[in-house]
Amino acid sequence: MAMNSELWLRRIVKPTVFFVSLLPATLLTWYALTDQLGANPIEEIVRTSGDWTLRFLLITLAITPTRRLSGFHWIARLRRMIGLFAFFYACLHFLSYLVLDQFFAWGEILKDILKRPFITVGLVSFVMLVPLAVTSTNKMMKRLGGKRWQRLHQSVYIIACGGVLHYLWMVKADIRDPIIYGSILILLLSHRAWSKRKEEAVRRRRAHSATI
Numbered sequence: 001m002a003m004n005s006e007l008w009l010r011r012i013v014k015p016t017v018f019f020v021s022l023l024p025a026t027l028l029t030w031y032a033l034t035d036q037l038g039a040n041p042i043e044e045i046v047r048t049s050g051d052w053t054l055r056f057l058l059i060t061l062a063i064t065p066t067r068r069l070s071g072f073h074w075i076a077r078l079r080r081m082i083g084l085f086a087f088f089y090a091c092l093h094f095l096s097y098l099v100l101d102q103f104f105a106w107g108e109i110l111k112d113i114l115k116r117p118f119i120t121v122g123l124v125s126f127v128m129l130v131p132l133a134v135t136s137t138n139k140m141m142k143r144l145g146g147k148r149w150q151r152l153h154q155s156v157y158i159i160a161c162g163g164v165l166h167y168l169w170m171v172k173a174d175i176r177d178p179i180i181y182g183s184i185l186i187l188l189l190s191h192r193a194w195s196k197r198k199e200e201a202v203r204r205r206r207a208h209s210a211t212i
C-alpha cells in the first residue's frame, strides 16, 4: 500500500469506523439517560446490545468475502477492530443481563443457564469469544503462530452459529429476524466453503504441474 493510502487508512478510515461502531452504544446510553427506552428499558438494553453483538459478528465474517469480491484489500485491516467491537457489544449484552436484568442473583442465573437453553447457548458463545479477543494482538498472533492462530479464530463461525441459535431459541412467535441473520450466516459460510474448495483445486493443480 502506498504511503498516502496507508495514512488515509490510519488517519481517516480507521477512526471513522471506530466512531461509527461506537454509535449504537452511545445512542443506547443517551436514550437510557434521557428516559427514552420505552416501557421496559432493561429489556431494551439487553436486546439492543444482543442485536449489535450478532451484527458485528456477521460484519466481521463478511470482511474476507468483501475483500475478495471487491479487490479492496485494505478492508482486511479493519477486521480486528470490528471483531473487537463484536466482543465489546457481547460484554455489554452479558453485563446488562447480569447487572440490570438479574442484579447478580447467582441462583437465578444458574437456574436460567440450566433451564433455558437459549441462555446456555448464549453463554457458551460468549465464553468462546474471550480467547479470540485475548489473542487478537500482533504479539499473541506471533506467539501462537499463523496456523494455530487461524485455527483458533475459525471458531468465530461456531460462535456466530451459536448467536443465531440463541436468538432463534429465544423468540416465541415471530422468527423473521433470526431467520434473516441465519440466512446471512449461511451465505457467508457457503462463500467460505466455496473459496476453500477453489483454493484446494488451485493447490492440487500446482502440485500436479510440479510433478510433470
Ligand code: HEM
Pocket (backbone or CB within 6 Å): 043, 046, 047, 048, 050, 051, 052, 053, 054, 057, 090, 093, 094, 097, 119, 122, 123, 124, 125, 126, 129, 159, 162, 163, 164, 166, 167, 170
Ligand atoms: C456471542 C454471544 C451472544 C450473542 C450473539 C447474543 C445475541 C442476542 C440477540 C440477537 C438477542 C435478541 C435481541 C432482540 O430480541 O432483538 C439476544 C437476546 C438475549 N440474550 Fe443474548 N447473545 C449472546 C450472549 C448472551 C449471554 C452470554 C447471555 C446471558 C447469559 C444472553 C442473554 C440474553 C437475554 C436475556 C436476551 C433477551 C431475552 C428477552 O428479552 O426476552 N445473551 N441475544
